[in-house]
Amino acid sequence: MKYVVLVAADPRGWVEATPEERQATMEAHTAFERAVARSGRKLSGAALAGADTATTLRAPDGEWAVTDGPFVELAEQIGGFYLVELPDLDAAIGACRELPRSYAVEIRPVIDIEGYDPA
Amino acid sequence: MTADEALARAVREEWGRLLALLLAQFRRLDLVEDALAEAVEAAARHWAPEGVPANPSAWLLTAARRRVLDRLRAEAMAARRRPLLVVEAHGRAGSTGRRADTGDLVDDDLLRLVLMCAHPALSPESASALSLRLVLGVSTGDIARLFLVSEPTMAARITRAKRKIVAAGIPFGIPGAAELPQRLTTVAQTAYLAFTAGYAAASGPDLLRVELAGEAIRLVRVTLALRDEPVLRALLALMLLQHSRRDARTDAGGLVLLPDQDRSRWRRDEIEEARRVLATVPEATDAVTESFRLQGLIAAEHAGAADPSVTRWGRIAGLYATLESVAPGPVVRMARAVAVAEAEGPRAGLALLEGLERLVPENHRLPAVRAELLVRAGEPEAAGAAYDEAILLCRNEVELAHLRERRSRLGPGPTRPA
Amino acid sequence: MARYVILLPGDEGRLARTSEEDKAAMYAAHDRFGAALAQRGHTVAAGAELAHTRHATTLRPDGAGSVSVTDGPFAELAEQLTGFYVVDSEDRSDLVDCCRILADAGEIVEVRPTGPVTAEDAS
Numbered sequence: 001m002k003y004v005v006l007v008a009a010d011p012r013g014w015v016e017a018t019p020e021e022r023q024a025t026m027e028a029h030t031a032f033e034r035a036v037a038r039s040g041r042k043l044s045g046a047a048l049a050g051a052d053t054a055t056t057l058r059a060p061d062g063e064w065a066v067t068d069g070p071f072v073e074l075a076e077q078i079g080g081f082y083l084v085e086l087p088d089l090d091a092a093i094g095a096c097r098e099l100p101r102s103y104a105v106e107i108r109p110v111i112d113i114e115g116y117d118p119a
Numbered sequence: 120m121t122a123d124e125a126l127a128r129a130v131r132e133e134w135g136r137l138l139a140l141l142l143a144q145f146r147r148l149d150l151v152e153d154a155l156a157e158a159v160e161a162a163a164r165h166w167a168p169e170g171v172p173a174n175p176s177a178w179l180l181t182a183a184r185r186r187v188l189d190r191l192r193a194e195a196m197a198a199r200r201r202p203l204l205v206v207e208a209h210g211r212a213g214s215t216g217r218r219a220d221t222g223d224l225v226d227d228d229l230l231r232l233v234l235m236c237a238h239p240a241l242s243p244e245s246a247s248a249l250s251l252r253l254v255l256g257v258s259t260g261d262i263a264r265l266f267l268v269s270e271p272t273m274a275a276r277i278t279r280a281k282r283k284i285v286a287a288g289i290p291f292g293i294p295g296a297a298e299l300p301q302r303l304t305t306v307a308q309t310a311y312l313a314f315t316a317g318y319a320a321a322s323g324p325d326l327l328r329v330e331l332a333g334e335a336i337r338l339v340r341v342t343l344a345l346r347d348e349p350v351l352r353a354l355l356a357l358m359l360l361q362h363s364r365r366d367a368r369t370d371a372g373g374l375v376l377l378p379d380q381d382r383s384r385w386r387r388d389e390i391e392e393a394r395r396v397l398a399t400v401p402e403a404t405d406a407v408t409e410s411f412r413l414q415g416l417i418a419a420e421h422a423g424a425a426d427p428s429v430t431r432w433g434r435i436a437g438l439y440a441t442l443e444s445v446a447p448g449p450v451v452r453m454a455r456a457v458a459v460a461e462a463e464g465p466r467a468g469l470a471l472l473e474g475l476e477r478l479v480p481e482n483h484r485l486p487a488v489r490a491e492l493l494v495r496a497g498e499p500e501a502a503g504a505a506y507d508e509a510i511l512l513c514r515n516e517v518e519l520a521h522l523r524e525r526r527s528r529l530g531p532g533p534t535r536p537a
Numbered sequence: 538m539a540r541y542v543i544l545l546p547g548d549e550g551r552l553a554r555t556s557e558e559d560k561a562a563m564y565a566a567h568d569r570f571g572a573a574l575a576q577r578g579h580t581v582a583a584g585a586e587l588a589h590t591r592h593a594t595t596l597r598p599d600g601a602g603s604v605s606v607t608d609g610p611f612a613e614l615a616e617q618l619t620g621f622y623v624v625d626s627e628d629r630s631d632l633v634d635c636c637r638i639l640a641d642a643g644e645i646v647e648v649r650p651t652g653p654v655t656a657e658d659a660s
Contacts, residue, residue, distance in 0.1 A: 044583035047652035057640040088290035239606035240594040
């Protein structure tokens with residue numbers, strides 16, 4: 001089954017972290033990827049740059065508008081994501097437990113359309 | 120025993136185990152549940168005229184299995200694929216005869232079912248309903264009545280839960296040893312949710328709601344038999360102690376509170392069992408287990424007092440203080456305040472209630488408890504005001520009647536607009 | 538060459554009430570989007586349509602040093618993530634221009650550069 005793992009954290013957390021804390025965070029992500037590799041595979045993953053770097057397009061009533069900034073301002077922003085393939089939800093939860101404890105992590109199943117791969 | 124009784128008993132005792140076996144074999148929750156339900160219907164038609172089979176659960180299993188295979192063949196033919204599933208199913212069916220005799224394998228399948236139904240990815244209400252339906256075989260209609268919703272609402276809730284199991288990939292499996300204790304804690308919390316729903320104050324004595332508490336206990340017992348875990352033991356003890364008072368909780372007049380209950384109607388055998396189990400629970404394992412254990416010890420204190428006047432309130436107050444450190448919250452604080460008031464006088468209890476209204480602004484129980492303590496502290500006016508506040512906030516008929524009665528004992532209050 | 542993530546938030550309630558024709562039109566827009574990206578030199582590295590948040594599972598710190606697992610998304614938002622693309626591109630403004638195809642079809646599109654910090658990048 002394919003899952004998207006959305007990682008949310010207070011963006012100040014990284015900015016204000018000490019080198020040791022950053023190192024611990026990197027190691028947690030590595031541990032996560034190792035856990036995924038044990039029973040499945042990582043298909044994609046990325047950390048998102050800060051919300052202030054975002055560009056949002058909306059087209060209410062057919063007229064589109066481009067704005068700087070994210071689609072919603074949140075204290076906890078989506079800071080990154082992974083796209084993984086794992087046997088079941090417990091495997092996904094187990095891998096996500098390796099991620100830093102301060103994160104909120106959302107595991108969402110992907111709608112698998114047979115034969116469709118955007119890449 | 121009539122055929123109907125034999126069938127009812129087989130369903131009650133075997134539903135979860137049979138469903139788990141079928142799931143292990145076919146992995147199709149949708150097909151398997153329908154097939155087992157149809158098998159039960161068939162039994163209702165056949166057992167009366169033909170006689171109850173020597174092995175009722177084996178009969179049901181065979182009938183259900185046959186229906187699943189029919190359905191799989193139909194699906195395979197419709198898809199014009201090689202009926203691989205059917206071949207695979209046959210392979211497992213051949214070995215199932217042995218499996219039925221090997222206690223371990225059967226039990227593990229039931230544990231898989233329990234864990235699947237009480238998965239943390241399901242909302243707590245869904246998990247409770249699904250556990251009652253699939254593990255205990257309680258009918259959707261009965262579950263609806265137990266949770267005070269309409270049958271279509273409950274049917275939809277259960278359907279959504281099953282859909283999520285498929286969509287989110289909730290496995291029919293046993294997690295690793297590291298994860299299992301946590302998952303059994305979720306099972307415990309699911310069962311406790313169902314149990315407390317059974318004790319949510321209803322209007323008058325309602326046998327069906329006591330039944331819900333009984334089903335929750337059964338769920339814990341079933342799980343405990345599969346995996347002995349302290350959190351389950353602690354919860355079982357707590358539930359048994361609370362449940363042991365069920366015959367004394369109501370009388371013709373309505374709800375009877377703990378101090379006024381006829382203690383001779385408390386079930387002593389259940390209290391004894393609870394005490395024995397509670398003694399085996401180690402201290403301070405984890406927050407959830409410890410919370411259940413401490414609540415159990417408090418309930419045991421009440422159970423051990425032959426009369427309200429000999430209740431060891433000092434001990435209970437101490438247990439609540441410890442419980443607050445493990446599971447802080449306004450409800451525990453209020454209970455502790457009551458215990459402290461009994462042990463040290465109403466002023467000491469009132470002191471503990473200070474500031475709580477910030478945490479539970481819409482709750483009627485806080486002013487109700489305050490009112491009671493103010494009466495004892497010799498402040499009828501303040502008590503009257505507190506009762507008035509409680510009455511305004513209370514939405515439960517039984518408790519409202521109780522509050523009004525207490526208020527009226529204080530004498531007439533200030534006139535209030537209608 | 539930089540990597541961008543295209544987030545597609547949507548109103549799940551409204552999406553659930555979308556007709557089959559409108560859904561087909563939306564998928565067609567995504568097909569046109571994919572074609573435009575390929576034509577204009579952008580490379581899609583990954584993409585997915587996400588299931589409804591009712592099928593989500595969330596892990597959060599439980600305040601006692603451990604992690605709690607619960608049902609549902611991590612935040613109750615009016616607009617939840619319904620899908621995404623990961624695109625490699627050398628021309629951000631052209632990429633944003635391509636996204637107009639999706640916005641015209643009714644999608645809300647957020648284009649975000651990826652950060653420099655991933656386990657791979659750091660190693």
